[in-house]
Amino acid sequence: VHVTGSTKADNYNRIPSPGEIALTPGAAYVHCTTNNTIEGTEWSSLPAAGDAPLVADASSDIFSRPIDVRRFGLIYAGAQKNLGPSGVTLVIVHNDLLARSSKSLPTMLNYKVMAENNSLYNTPNTFGIYILGLTMKWVKSIGGLAAVAETNDRKAGKLYAELDRTGFYRGTAEKASRSRMNVTFRLASEDLEKKFEKEATAAGLDGLKGHRSVGGMRASIYNAFPEAGVDALVQFMREFERTNG
């Protein structure tokens, strides 16, 4: 593995800029994770991959907006964020890459075998796939990915506007790298964060604790999270600031 770009020095609080990415000539592929659930960052436009196919873990922002699949050699995404229940992985792979599948791969991890058998080589997670199908129908019924993207932009926009309003809350990701799926922020102290989380939970706003590896707060607002929930959180944040600011 050659690391082409990293913002480790900045605690991953932003996506590398194009100038910071040094591609490896002759690389088999270039990998990126389109959204970072822990740090709350997201690629707003895809990184250049040169001549190599771009391979992306899109688990946490797949189907949050339209994407140009032609830009990718391979996309893989665990279902459990925007697609359906856990235990299913969506894979979109270019035929050129399928042809390069190694014969030494175990069958269950060989996408070529899966493709040749219409993704039914084995008995798969039928319930998960069924629910994923229902989710796809729901996405279509509400206007497709363009409509989903609009809603997601609006949902994230409301939360980031609240973060930026006074300085009581502090968004941890740089503005240009902000995720539309995971809105990460801090308060003035860890004690205040604990109080915030406790009172939010009591108010029915659960799951706001940041990932254990970074602390702070995190609002995960995947497709299934309703805009009314974002509105309720913004209300709560204002009231919390009023009484603790």
Next chain:
Amino acid sequence: VHVTGSTKADNYNRIPSPGEIALTPGAAYVHCTTNNTIEGTEWSSLPAAGDAPLVADASSDIFSRPIDVRRFGLIYAGAQKNLGPSGVTLVIVHNDLLARSSKSLPTMLNYKVMAENNSLYNTPNTFGIYILGLTMKWVKSIGGLAAVAETNDRKAGKLYAELDRTGFYRGTAEKASRSRMNVTFRLASEDLEKKFEKEATAAGLDGLKGHRSVGGMRASIYNAFPEAGVDALVQFMREFERTNG
């Protein structure tokens, strides 16, 4: 792969006898499938494995009766027969074999990694595991595997007694090799089998068509299939014989 024993010459209508099994000295393991869903055969007692660990695909009769796990090096079983919904695999593996896990295995197929992480290295099929847990509670609530085995013996016994009653139906597996999970049988002609299947389906007795690779009829009576369903099938078989015999 060294085939230690096969009944291919008899169309797999029986389990190899101990005298027909020639173990390979120094084999890494000996593999068997405890129940054959297609042919309707089942090992009534485990094959000898010599010094090698016995590895078993127990997908289609796991938890149909008590088993002595100490006899096995590794048991693997897809959930979709007796355990729960598809998309989960139960693995029981001896620590000695875990220690031999190859480092070149992809992580997702490395049981050592799974064991070290309490089967939670990745986000698994949570719904499937939850349902599997409910199934395990149900098994306990009805008296555990000893009670399950009694019911299964009785269910299969009723169907095999009907097959053996007059000769109108013909069980395809040799008696000593008969499966308690998949009862396979033929009628006098394929036309009669088609009629049987059609009328059975109309009577609410669905799924009786044999596997496409062998034809004939197959009654799959896994743990979840109620004894009342077996009774209804026996009733139907008698009536069908009366009007077509």
